[in-house]
Amino acid sequence: MAAPTERNQDATVYVGDLDPKVTDSLLWEIFVQAGPVVNVHMPKDKLTMQHSGYGFVEFRSEEDADYAIKVMNMVKVYGKPMRVNKASRDKKTLDVGANLFIGNLDPDVDEKLLYDTFSAFGVVITAPKIMRDPTSSESKGFGFISFDCFEASDLAIECMNGQYLCNKQISVAYAFKKDSKHERHGDQAERFLAAQNPQRARPNTMFAATPSETPLPPPEMAAPPQGGYQQYPQMSPPPMPMGPPMGYPPMGGRPPMQMQMQMMPPPPMGYGAPPPMMGGYPPQGYGMPPMQPPMPGMYGMPNMYPR
Numbered sequence: 001m002a003a004p005t006e007r008n009q010d011a012t013v014y015v016g017d018l019d020p021k022v023t024d025s026l027l028w029e030i031f032v033q034a035g036p037v038v039n040v041h042m043p044k045d046k047l048t049m050q051h052s053g054y055g056f057v058e059f060r061s062e063e064d065a066d067y068a069i070k071v072m073n074m075v076k077v078y079g080k081p082m083r084v085n086k087a088s089r090d091k092k093t094l095d096v097g098a099n100l101f102i103g104n105l106d107p108d109v110d111e112k113l114l115y116d117t118f119s120a121f122g123v124v125i126t127a128p129k130i131m132r133d134p135t136s137s138e139s140k141g142f143g144f145i146s147f148d149c150f151e152a153s154d155l156a157i158e159c160m161n162g163q164y165l166c167n168k169q170i171s172v173a174y175a176f177k178k179d180s181k182h183e184r185h186g187d188q189a190e191r192f193l194a195a196q197n198p199q200r201a202r203p204n205t206m207f208a209a210t211p212s213e214t215p216l217p218p219p220e221m222a223a224p225p226q227g228g229y230q231q232y233p234q235m236s237p238p239p240m241p242m243g244p245p246m247g248y249p250p251m252g253g254r255p256p257m258q259m260q261m262q263m264m265p266p267p268p269m270g271y272g273a274p275p276p277m278m279g280g281y282p283p284q285g286y287g288m289p290p291m292q293p294p295m296p297g298m299y300g301m302p303n304m305y306p307r
Helices: 024-031 062-072 111-121 150-160 188-195 258-263
Strands: 012-016 037-041 055-059 083-086 099-103 129-132 139-146 171-174
Touching (some): 012 024, 024 037, 055 062, 111 129, 111 139
Antiparallel strands (some): 012 083
């Protein structure tokens, strides 16, 4: 087991809120599913040899540790959700007061779903807490979550208040302060102190860009202005539908096939077979050929048409 001073802090995750039945080997088996584990350390009491509810898991690389935080945070072990974050950042987060109350929760919403939903708005400093019945462990329909800055909590209220989570419309607002039923978090005093916090992180707002932040389409994809396509020579106008030919039959008749007629070659000179008749109407530009008299001596017949 590597000493804490020799451990790679950037590749080590802190695992908290562990059940007393969790052992070193079980913690190894859980986190080895997320990446190659180098070692596991769980501080224990020297007398009782029981751990204090937390431990450290070191991975081979920092990327493996980041992936383990994404997939293992708030996963329940023996009915208790684990809190997984970077060991180098543990105990450096400051509760600035960006604490939210989430009401009207569906019974199927657990701490893992609540964390995955609200962590998109910023850094969650404490594990989401859903109030449950002490005997049945059923959800009471509300919970709490805390961010490291008010930019993230304000964005979470703006985007999630009134939205549906597991088929129930939730309500998101600032929670009441401790030992107070009228004063909520998020006042000017807390915001002033939070602005002095050097550990605050910028929330992730890429998925909620405002119309002013939305990138404009490239010039070639822009719609042409009024007046046609003359100002856009690189774009060809759409094909126009072809109208009916001259001499189109009246309604109720069977029109000829226009496209085939325009693509047919002109009639040959002399006596040739006429083009096919379409629907009983000769196509445009073609007349009935004259009757050809038989040649003299054809089929043994006398010349009945002297010149």
